[in-house]
Amino acid sequence: MRETTYFTLAALQHGPLHGYAIIQRVSELSGGRVRLATGTLYTALDRLTTAGHIRVASEEIVNGRARRSYELTPDGQAALHEQARVYAEAARIVPLTRSVVRPA
């Protein structure tokens, strides 16, 4: 799973969000490191919908335009948890406290 996909799924873990809210949530969750362009977001949403990881939760009309909210499916939840486990396993093997190497 690509990093942007992971953060997009993670953004939806606490409930449905619409496109702009997903972009903001992904930025927050990644500490500003992952900044999704709208074109990139909708390519990802299309692929995640096709893969059955997300689905449209609701649709409302705002300023005469459709605004849909997306939510995780059980498959998407499982894929997110599996990827989180992989990242946690990978992080476990590298101690985050910097050790000082003394010359012999």
Next chain:
Amino acid sequence: MNHIERRYARLVRLYPARSPRDEILDTLLQSGQPPTMRETSALVLGALRARAGYGLDRSPIRLAALAVLLYAAAVDVLTSLPLDVPAIVGTPLGLAQYAVAGLAALVLHVTALFALARGAYRLSAVASVLAVGPALVALERSGSYLNDGFWAAPVAALLVLAVNLGPRRERSSPYLWMALLPFAIVILPTGAGTVLWTSFFIQQQAMLVLIVIGLAWSAVDPRVPLAVAALALCNFLTHVTAVAAGAVVGGGSIVYGLAVTAVPWLLLLAAAAVGHRRALI
């Protein structure tokens, strides 16, 4: 509609009608920012990807199989051209001419192309495998078996068999492919130079253009570089066959020739692999 909205609306119109254009525009306008270079390029690329329609539910090699079937049919047209119809009608041994084999291969390759485009994968596999024999016989008997199109029929059959391993049936119009046949004869390396002398020049330049297009398009749709790689692979295999048959002489030039014909399809294959990885979720 203000200036920013108009600029975003123009970009969003690049998306196909089935895309949620309204919703994309709404998301863009919520940012309140004018289009940046980053946002514009993401929208253009996103729109091209949406129009190409490549996804994990699509076969990556179906387009390659269709392209090489077209190539094989183009080669068959040339080998069936010298067909002597009066000889077939007038003499008992009139059927014993290579153009008859070429014609049989042409009918089978066109059948395979139609069947694959229509989603009849098994019929396409049967027709493309049956076409290999007559296609190679026609090329060998016509004295042009070391021409560039020699490997088109076997590679097409292998690709169609590989497409059959995929679970999903895709359908598209076969008529566009048939409309491309005259261009394929002139543009692709069919050995048409012996019949159409201008092809000598066109085919060299056209293959280069196809390779550049294939590499450039890999960011949008990895099926395109894969299709061009399959065409370039036929060239490479023909070159290897010519070297194995002793038709190419000179130590250094053999290695150089093999490298020149190997690099394009290897590059295209790598570009297709990178494009496919980008399409993963």
